[in-house]
Amino acid sequence: MKLKIRYFAWVRERVGVPEEDVEVPASVRTVGELAAWLATRGEEYAHAFENPKVIRAAIDRTHVRPDAALGSASEIAFFPPMTGG
Amino acid sequence: MKLKIRYFAWVRERVGVPEEDVEVPASVRTVGELAAWLATRGEEYAHAFENPKVIRAAIDRTHVRPDAALGSASEIAFFPPMTGG
Amino acid sequence: MTIPVTVRIQREPFDAAAEAKMLTRGRTDVGAVVTFTGICRGSEGSEPIAALTLEHYPGMAEAEIERHVAEATSRWPLLGVTVIHRYGRIAPGEDIVLAVTASSHREAAFAAAEFLMDFLKTRAPFWKQVEAAGAKSWVEAKAADDTAAERWNAPGRDAAE
Amino acid sequence: MTIPVTVRIQREPFDAAAEAKMLTRGRTDVGAVVTFTGICRGSEGSEPIAALTLEHYPGMAEAEIERHVAEATSRWPLLGVTVIHRYGRIAPGEDIVLAVTASSHREAAFAAAEFLMDFLKTRAPFWKQVEAAGAKSWVEAKAADDTAAERWNAPGRDAAE
Numbered sequence: 001m002k003l004k005i006r007y008f009a010w011v012r013e014r015v016g017v018p019e020e021d022v023e024v025p026a027s028v029r030t031v032g033e034l035a036a037w038l039a040t041r042g043e044e045y046a047h048a049f050e051n052p053k054v055i056r057a058a059i060d061r062t063h064v065r066p067d068a069a070l071g072s073a074s075e076i077a078f079f080p081p082m083t084g085g
Numbered sequence: 086m087k088l089k090i091r092y093f094a095w096v097r098e099r100v101g102v103p104e105e106d107v108e109v110p111a112s113v114r115t116v117g118e119l120a121a122w123l124a125t126r127g128e129e130y131a132h133a134f135e136n137p138k139v140i141r142a143a144i145d146r147t148h149v150r151p152d153a154a155l156g157s158a159s160e161i162a163f164f165p166p167m168t169g170g
Numbered sequence: 171m172t173i174p175v176t177v178r179i180q181r182e183p184f185d186a187a188a189e190a191k192m193l194t195r196g197r198t199d200v201g202a203v204v205t206f207t208g209i210c211r212g213s214e215g216s217e218p219i220a221a222l223t224l225e226h227y228p229g230m231a232e233a234e235i236e237r238h239v240a241e242a243t244s245r246w247p248l249l250g251v252t253v254i255h256r257y258g259r260i261a262p263g264e265d266i267v268l269a270v271t272a273s274s275h276r277e278a279a280f281a282a283a284e285f286l287m288d289f290l291k292t293r294a295p296f297w298k299q300v301e302a303a304g305a306k307s308w309v310e311a312k313a314a315d316d317t318a319a320e321r322w323n324a325p326g327r328d329a330a331e
Numbered sequence: 332m333t334i335p336v337t338v339r340i341q342r343e344p345f346d347a348a349a350e351a352k353m354l355t356r357g358r359t360d361v362g363a364v365v366t367f368t369g370i371c372r373g374s375e376g377s378e379p380i381a382a383l384t385l386e387h388y389p390g391m392a393e394a395e396i397e398r399h400v401a402e403a404t405s406r407w408p409l410l411g412v413t414v415i416h417r418y419g420r421i422a423p424g425e426d427i428v429l430a431v432t433a434s435s436h437r438e439a440a441f442a443a444a445e446f447l448m449d450f451l452k453t454r455a456p457f458w459k460q461v462e463a464a465g466a467k468s469w470v471e472a473k474a475a476d477d478t479a480a481e482r483w484n485a486p487g488r489d490a491a492e
Contacts, residue, residue, distance in 0.1 A: 009386055010469045052404035061391035063454065077388060077456075081472030084385070084416060085276075085369055085394075085428055085448055085459025092292070094225055094297035146230035147172045148293065162227060162295075166311030169231075169255060169296025170208055170267055170287055170437075187348025188367070198373025198423040202342070204444075205366040211435065212359030262359040274372065280445050283365075289436055307457070318438070 001026060005038070007048070008079035011055065024070075031057045032066030034076060037083070046069075051078035055083055086155070092133070093164035096140065099166060109155075110131035117143045117151030119161060130144070134163075141166055173243060176252040177235045179226060184254045186268050193250035193272040200249050200274040204283040212232070212262035220301040222309075224257040224266070227295035230328045231255065238289040242271070245285070246278035253286060255296060285322055292319040337413040338396045340387060345415045347429050354411035357452050363437040365444040367430045368453060370374040373423035375470070381462040383470075385418040386409070388456035392416065393414060399450040403432070405447070407439035417455060446483055451479040 004085040028037045032052065037051035049055060057064055059075040070076070091133040113122045117137065124134035134140060142149055143162040155161070174193060177280075178184075187207040194200045210222050239251050260266055265310050267287040269286045291312075298309040335354060339345075347368050355361045371383050400412050411433035421427055430447045434440040451457075452473075459470040 001440035001444070005378065006388070008388055011384075014332045040399045043403070058388070058391055058456070060395050061388070074345070077391070079388070079456065080458065082453060082456055083445065083459045083472050085476075091227070093227055093295065097225075131191075138325040143227070143230055143295070146227070146233050148234070156279070162230070164227070164295065164309065165297065167292060167295055168298045168311050169226070169294045170291035186366075190347070190366075194370060194424070198371075199368050201372045203366075203370065205351075205364075205368075206437065207345075207364045207366075208437065209355060209361045209362050209364065210359075244354070263355070276369065276445075276448055277368065280367070280441070280448075284437075284441050287441075288460070304456045 001028075003020075003070070003073065004075045005034075006075065006077040008077065010080055011048050011078050014044055016044050029069060029077065030066065031059065031064055031068045031070065034070060035066070035078060038078075054080060086113075086153070088119075088158065089160045090119075091160065091162040093162065095165055096133050097164050099129055101129050114154060116144065116149055116153045116155065116161065119155060120151070120163060123163075132133065139165060173248055174250045175236075175239055175243070176254070177232055177239060178254045179228070179231050179235075180216075180254065180256060181258040182256070183265060184256070186265065186270070189200065189252045189254065189268060191271055193252060194225050197249075199274060200272045203270065203272045204276075204279040204281040206267075206283050206287055207265055208267040208287070210260045210262050210264050210266055214222065214300055214302070217302050219262065220303075221262070222260045222266070223299045223301065223306070224255075224260060225297045226257045228254070230295050234294050234313050235286075235290065238286055238293065242282040242285050246273065246282045247275075248273050248278060250281055251282065251286070253290070255290065257296065267317045288315070288319040288322060293316040335411045335413075335474065336397075336400055336404070337415070338393055338400060339393050339415045340389070340396075341415065341417060342419040343441060344417070344426060345429055347426065347431070348404070348438065350413045350415065351431050354413060354431055358410075360435060361433045362435045364433045364438040365437075365440040367444050367448055368426055369428040369429075370450070371421045371423050371427055375461055375463070378463050380423065381464075383421045383425070383427070384462065384467075385416075385421060386458045386460065387416070387418045387457050391456050395455050396447075396451065399419055399447060399454065403443040403446050407434065407443045408436075409434050409439060409443055412443065412447070416451065416455065449476070449480040450454045451481060452476040 252270040254268040271282040413431040415429040432443040
């Protein structure tokens with residue numbers, strides 16, 4: 001499954017790129033599993049995803065919880081808790 | 086006791102004057118008693134003070150309850166509930 | 171700490187934006203500004219109105235508002251407060267009242283602005299008269315406004331909440 | 332009823348007064364306008380800061396704010412809403428965010444403005460980076476902001492209260 005993955009704020013800084021197209025194994029079914037799988041892709045990813053509790057995610061620009069199914073998502077984003085306003 | 090008495094809104098309209106200096110009997114000791122005494126001064130006053138519950142009062146520009154003592158007050162005001170803002 | 175406080179009762183229109191700017195100009199400690207503007211509506215219920223006329227008690231109106239501003243500044247960490255209330259004849263669409271609160275953080279600015287408006291409605295000596303269909307009538311006080319003001323007296327309603 | 336709703340994410344400064352005016356111009360049903368302006372402070376805690384840089388998620392930021400504006404208009408009888416959030420580098424004293432709500436009565440305008448700000452803080456995909464003493468660091472989310480947003484989920488927190 002090919003997915004566009006976007007990173008923001010310090011997740012982006014740690015990963016080193018703002019976005020990338022990634023071929024994700026079919027065994028990865030949820031957002032939480034995707035984060036765990038990404039963490040195995042190298043030191044920078046391990047660092048970005050070292051504390052899953054502080055990572056937020058969106059599927060196709062809507063907030064989701066870690067147990068959300070990837071389904072037919074086309075864009076997944078990972079980022080720290082928001083600090084706007 | 087000589088007092089300046091001011092009236093606002095429909096209390097003023099009913100009494101017919103915005104303010105007056107009144108010689109008040111020494112037996113009148115509270116704001117509530119003053120309102121009751123004023124009500125005896127004629128038809129227009131009886132009309133203005135016919136429902137004591139909806140009359141608010143201030144002594145020297147501070148809100149007071151009907152049982153507030155006139156004490157050494159110099160200016161007493163009577164008016165309906167406020168509708169500013 | 172002394173903070174800038176402005177209380178004005180005036181017949182003339184006010185410039186809400188200029189008043190808000192005055193509370194922040196030249197300083198960088200303000201993080202939140204809340205501006206409330208009360209406007210004369212063109213109808214009361216379903217009745218169209220021609221204008222409002224606001225009567226006030228000169229001297230007491232200023233004093234009463236200043237007391238509530240002082241209470242607001244003691245309850246919340248404010249960095250500036252401006253309250254302007256107009257009197258006289260006011261046409262639909264015209265501003266009636268302005269409350270601006272400035273603080274480091276939004277909670278205090280919001281709470282203080284609401285507090286001030288609740289008390290302006292119920293304690294500031296102003297009375298509204300409605301002009302409609304050629305006749306004039308005094309606006310009646312609303313029980314909902316009393317209730318709104320009373321909630322600030324409940325235990326625990328202060329800066330610590 | 333369709334009401335005027337504006338949501339903008341922009342790098343440029345905004346004119347809070349002009350935005351508020353747009354919600355009331357040419358109409359006489361608005362009785363209350365609440366304007367919240369969030370401003371970049373010159374310090375975080377006791378540390379002076381040089382600037383903030385705001386990063387956002389284009390597309391999602393607009394969508395997320397629009398969702399919350401829609402929720403606000405369903406909860407309260409609003410007559411207009413404007414939300415503008417800036418991104419990029421913002422110096423102390425500059426505006427960051429604007430929320431303007433218009434209604435017939437003050438309660439709805441106040442509640443909706445607070446609601447929108449609480450959700451902007453915790454749900455809109457923006458991230459603040461602080462520039463201080465030559466170093467950059469990401470602002471940490473505050474538990475107090477989560478608590479503020481959560482109170483809107485409590486039973487009974489709606490237009491009927």
